[in-house]
Amino acid sequence: SQQGEEDPQALSIQEGENATMNCSYKTSINNLQWYRQNSGRGLVHLILIRSNEREKHSGRLRVTLDTSKKSSSLLITASRAADTASYFCATDPRDDKIIFGKGTRLHILP
Amino acid sequence: DAGVTQSPTHLIKTRGQQVTLRCSPISGHKSVSWYQQVLGQGPQFIFQYYEKEERGRGNFPDRFSARQFPNYSSELNVNALLLGDSALYLCASSLTGEGSPLHFGNGTRLTVT
Numbered sequence: 001s002q003q004g005e006e007d008p009q010a011l012s013i014q015e016g017e018n019a020t021m022n023c024s025y026k027t028s029i030n031n032l033q034w035y036r037q038n039s040g041r042g043l044v045h046l047i048l049i050r051s052n053e054r055e056k057h058s059g060r061l062r063v064t065l066d067t068s069k070k071s072s073s074l075l076i077t078a079s080r081a082a083d084t085a086s087y088f089c090a091t092d093p094r095d096d097k098i099i100f101g102k103g104t105r106l107h108i109l110p
Numbered sequence: 111d112a113g114v115t116q117s118p119t120h121l122i123k124t125r126g127q128q129v130t131l132r133c134s135p136i137s138g139h140k141s142v143s144w145y146q147q148v149l150g151q152g153p154q155f156i157f158q159y160y161e162k163e164e165r166g167r168g169n170f171p172d173r174f175s176a177r178q179f180p181n182y183s184s185e186l187n188v189n190a191l192l193l194g195d196s197a198l199y200l201c202a203s204s205l206t207g208e209g210s211p212l213h214f215g216n217g218t219r220l221t222v223t
Contacts (some may be wrong), residue, residue, distance in 0.1 A: 030209045031209050033210075033211060033212075040219075041216050041217070041218075042114070042200055042202075042215050042216045042217055043153070043202075043212070043214045045211040045212060045213065048211055070212075072139075076121070076205070080150045088152050088153070088161030090212075092209035097155050097158060097166045097168070098143070098155065098209065098212060099155055100145070100152035100154075101118070101152050102151055103152050104153045
């Protein structure tokens with residue numbers, strides 16, 4: 001079963017705009033991670049935020065975590081065509097398995 | 111450093127057959143995890159191994175088994191294949207397995223006919 005659930009399921013925006021996707025999860029976690037997957041390939045780790053952190057930045061990525069609401073958001077600023085991919089949140093429940101959500105499919109329009 | 115490598119990249123099998131998928135982790139990584147990804151869904155956790163010991167198992171039937179070798183490479187075996195086993199099988203390695211970032215291979219695309 002999936003621990004996290006991303007929202008929206010799909011998102012289309014114009015190149016240059018910002019993209020925001022959200023993740024909700026069910027149980028307590030050690031950390032939350034975001035991954036990107038280009039069509040049919042392996043996932044690429046983007047960023048990890050620990051349960052005692054509220055916000056983290058990496059380049060054009062900004063991740064927030066609200067443990068009281070069991071939710072996280074990923075913001076991609078100044079989107080590019082190369083950002084077209086599926087994005088997954090992954091949680092690390094205390095039993096140490098990393099569990100993925102169903103993903104958000106992001107499409108950047110030229 | 112070479113990334114995570116998986117073999118084969120594609121595989122076609124018939125219902126009832128058995129399949130073995132292979133994974134070589136990044137050098138220095140001691141943990142290997144296996145995931146099944148059906149089209150349009152997120153990866154589903156199958157197994158995690160660390161230092162050749164099974165550390166975690168997902169909600170998969172006993173037809174699925176795995177092992178990790180002394181060089182930290184791993185095999186995933188699936189017996190008595192069903193049509194529903196058709197999926198992308200992903201292997202990921204990490205330094206410790208304790209919530210550390212996963213490094214994925216490009217997967218093995220298994221088709222069961």
